[in-house]
Amino acid sequence: MRVKCIERDNSLPDITQNKIYSVYECEYKKNDEEINYNSFRIQDDYGSVIPYEAKYFKTVSNNNSNYVEKKIAEEExxxxxxxxxxxxxxSMFYEEDGTALDDFWRAKRIYIYKK
Incomplete structure (x- = not known):
């Protein structure tokens, strides 16, 4: 899944407008098969991997075949x-613990080779 930054303000200093980002995780609401994204966890221009509000992005590739869906609340x-x-x-990723960094790089490699 990939998203493009369509809007940027001063609260998003590490995101570039019109740039496409790979999504590692997202949260959304789904009802009657309509999906409304709340956030996208992406790697920003400085290498941080954090969630950003979905309102700043547009989905440009909705290929979700490499993702696992989990219900976290009613319709969420x-x-x-x-x-x-x-x-x-x-938590392991941010603490650089276990195999988390290696696992992240495995996920990231899929996007690098699909560009």
Missing amino acids: YKLTHKFISYSGFW
């Missing part, structure tokens, strides 16, 4: 890349 879901969809991944 999380879509996470399959290589990093295990419990505790993000």
Whole structure:
């Protein structure tokens, strides 16, 4: 899944307008098959991997074949890349613990080769 930054303001200093970003995780609401994205966790221009509000992005590729969907509340879901969809991944990633960094790079490589 890829998104393009369509709007940027001073609260988003690490994002470039019109640039396309790979999505590693997103949260959304789904009802009657309509999907409304809340956030996209992407790697920004400085290498940080954090969630950004979806209102600043437009989906340009909705290929979700490498993702795992998880229901987190009524009509609320999380879509996470399959290589990093295990419990505790993000805390291990930010603490540089276990295999989390290697798993993230495996997920990232898929996007690099598909460009």
